[in-house]
Amino acid sequence: MNLRRIGISLIAPGIGLIVSLAATAVILTVIGASVSTVFASMWNYGTSPRAMSLMLNLATIYFLSALAVSIGFKMNLFNIGVNGQYVLGALAGAVVASNLTLPKTASVTVTIIVAMFVGAVWAGISAWLKVARGVSEVISTIMLNFIAIGIISYIIVRTSIGTETSLNIRGTKPIPETGMLRGSAFIDSGTPIYGFFFISIIIGVGYWFLLNRTRFGFDLRATGKSATAARTSGVQSNRMIYVTMLLSGAVAGLVGLPYLLGDTGSYTLQFPTDWGFIGIAIALLGRNNPLGIALGAILWAFLDISSGQLVLEGVPREISTIMQGLIVIVVVISYEVVRRYQVKSEQTNVAKALAKQEASV
Amino acid sequence: MLKGVKLASVLAVASLALAACGSSGETAESAEPTAPTSSVKVGMAYDQDGKGDGSFNDAAFAGLSKAQTELGVEIKEVNSGSSATDATREELLTLLADGGYNPVIAVGFAYSTALAAVAPKYPETTFAIVDSVVDSANVGSLVFAAEQGSYLTGVIAATASKSGVIGFIGGMEIDLIKAFEAGYIEGAKSVNPDIKIESKYMGAAGDNTAWNVPEKAKTATDGMIANGADVVYAAAGGSGLGMFQSVKAAADGGATVWAIGVDSDQYTVPALAEYKDIILTSMLKRVDVAVFDVIKAVVDGAPLVGVQNFDLSKDGVGYATSNSAVSEFAAAADAAAEKIKSGEVVVGTTVQ
Structure with missing residues (x-):
């Protein structure tokens, strides 16, 4: 039965991948590109050591973002504000790390704690607004994204925290090498894998443990399934909202760190600001399951990275964006189809069993 | 939960679709x-x-x-x-x-x-x-030296303006674009010290959408025109389209208003052909x-x-003359250009 369940849970993403590949092939044919050449070159390039290293690094970022989103999803809370939470977390981390003169482990730990704290506080505003004022977290988190961007520009442009790191680029003071977590180059000699790759695995395991093996995780899932039932059985829903949003925000605070500590070493105005939305899509793909999210993150990163090769061959980069969109739509639809099939087959099984019983009486 | 997944899917797909829209701009032939x-x-x-x-x-x-x-x-x-x-x-x-x-x-x-x-x-x-x-x-x-070219468009704008109010639409509020604004203001004030300049940026520094929000630029320009501006200059990348739309709408309504383009000679850009009548000149940044x-x-x-x-001095910046309407103001702009080349005028890069 368990095996069958795993099989069924793999059907939906499988269908998603196949259908989106087929649809992409149609689009490629329409725009006059060779389907086999495009797929082959995406695959060949995507499996080269350098591309794989870049892919794992990007996947690390996406994984953390999707994890942050899915903590909220588990409780029916939509944290659309991962963007705002991680940019502020990364900025705070960058400012603190650039002023630290501690040994590497201590410096990185402090940076992580600061980023998580800031992310949590920013998400906490939405939790408070929801509990105290009844404001939907969808609205408040998305609005707080804009406010976060505004605050950051103010800090970097108007205060002494921002300096001109190179012509026309402003950012925070560079983090000293002792505060960086560049990782090691074990796939491609020139492209290190972020040290955060391993940290994110630990966080993934911690997420699984917290949700599936603790009282808190049970309460959280119960509240997500039915808030009224959970309340009746003694779960304090307001407290749950606070804790869930704070946790989600704390993980979101980490999203920018792999890139900050593994790559740029400074929070500049060029820092990407849309990883939170990508996390939403990947959390959906991965069904809020850490393993599924990891696979989804790798797939997403693969498509992103190999799109660089596509443009070089004259195929528009948007092809991979189209594929990503198609995968999300098809997977969500096929999950629903599979679920209906499951419900129906359960009903048939029960009916059969009942019929047998009756016949034997 | 299911309802939640639906909502989230819609959001996720919408954000992707939006991302795709943003990038679907018509590419030049x-x-x-x-x-x-x-x-x-x-x-x-x-x-x-x-x-x-x-x-x-x-x-x-x-x-x-x-x-x-x-x-x-x-x-x-x-x-x-x-x-x-x-x-x-x-x-x-x-x-x-x-x-x-x-x-x-x-x-x-x-x-x-x-x-x-x-x-x-x-x-x-x-x-x-x-x-x-x-x-x-x-x-x-x-x-x-974008500030030098913008100084010339500032001179043209102030000479062409009858209301004594002109506008500036900036893309992202960063030093690079503020140099355009600074030169424009300085040039305009050299003609008419009492001129009123309305400036608006399409996004704060770090807001990567700033270059691609023509609808926002249109609203901003509408506001400037309502406040009496009759020449508007945009240094805002793809957002500049919104300024052209707004100025064109005002011109169609009978007002005498001009737009000033940026970087390319936007009077001759095929994708902007329907707005060419109102594009007085463009600040040329000769990339x-x-x-x-x-x-x-x-x-x-x-x-x-x-x-x-x-x-x-290297013709790296300048102003476009492809719209013959600008010839009326060319003398003033050329005189200013000579002063800059000779060092008599040194244009600043920050707004005073």
Whole structure:
């Protein structure tokens, strides 16, 4: 039965991948590109050591973002504000790390704690607004994204925290090498894998443990399934909202760190600001399951990275964006189809069993 | 939960769709693919969505296609996409350098970190970057005195304005764009010290949407015109379209209003043809000249490296005269240009 369940849970993403590949092939044919050449070159390039290293690094970022989103999803809370939470977390981390003169482990730990704290506080505003004022977290988190961007520009442009790191680029003071977590180059000699790759695995395991093996995780899932039932059985829903949003925000605070500590070493105005939305899509793909999210993150990163090769061959980069969109739509639809099939087959099984019983009486 | 998944799917898909919309800009007609006659292969990397802004990136493309037809070089264009990081930009430049492209031209200051990492690894390849300075022996840094060109458009705007109110639409509120504003204001005030200038930026520093929100620029320009502005200048990349739409609507309503374009000669941009009547002039930032010079230097075997400052004296900036309506104000602008060239006027890069 368990095996069958795993099989069924793999059907939906499988269908998603196949259908989106087929649809992409149609689009490629329409725009006059060779389907086999495009797929082959995406695959060949995507499996080269350098591309794989870049892919794992990007996947690390996406994984953390999707994890942050899915903590909220588990409780029916939509944290659309991962963007705002991680940019502020990364900025705070960058400012603190650039002023630290501690040994590497201590410096990185402090940076992580600061980023998580800031992310949590920013998400906490939405939790408070929801509990105290009844404001939907969808609205408040998305609005707080804009406010976060505004605050950051103010800090970097108007205060002494921002300096001109190179012509026309402003950012925070560079983090000293002792505060960086560049990782090691074990796939491609020139492209290190972020040290955060391993940290994110630990966080993934911690997420699984917290949700599936603790009282808190049970309460959280119960509240997500039915808030009224959970309340009746003694779960304090307001407290749950606070804790869930704070946790989600704390993980979101980490999203920018792999890139900050593994790559740029400074929070500049060029820092990407849309990883939170990508996390939403990947959390959906991965069904809020850490393993599924990891696979989804790798797939997403693969498509992103190999799109660089596509443009070089004259195929528009948007092809991979189209594929990503198609995968999300098809997977969500096929999950629903599979679920209906499951419900129906359960009903048939029960009916059969009942019929047998009756016949034997 | 199910309801939640639906909502979230809608949001996720919508954000993707929006991302795709943002990048679907009409690309300019590419030049006739002619068989390359030179062995030089030029790689050009645009940032984010690249070509099709009718402005900055298209100016770079104009230089590239001129080199293609006049010098017979082979060209390859790539763009970094809307969620680019330094790592993905670095990878693009590496792919180009690996592919034997020389020179490799990075369009936009966003590439500076990536180029600083890649250039030293390919000492045999000549690189160039627009709007930034990268300190490496094989990099040409192409910078422009945008404040000087904007001073001239400021002079034209103030001379053309009857109401004594003019407007400025900026893209992202960063020093690069503030130099445009500063020059424009200084030029306008040199003609009419009491002139009123309304300025608005489409996004705070770091808000990457700032270059691609024409609807926001339209609303802002509508507001300026309502406040009496009769000449508006936009230095806002793809957002500039909104200013043209607003000014065109006001002109159709019978008002005498002008728009001033930026970077490319927007009067002649095919995608903007329906607005050409109201485009008085454009501040030319001759990215096309700079790009062509870089390619030509490599073809000639004497690569252009180090900081290349394209200012008024080198015709690196200027104003467009393709709309004959501007001839009425050309004398004032040309006189100002002479003063800048002779050093009599030094244009500042920050708003006073």
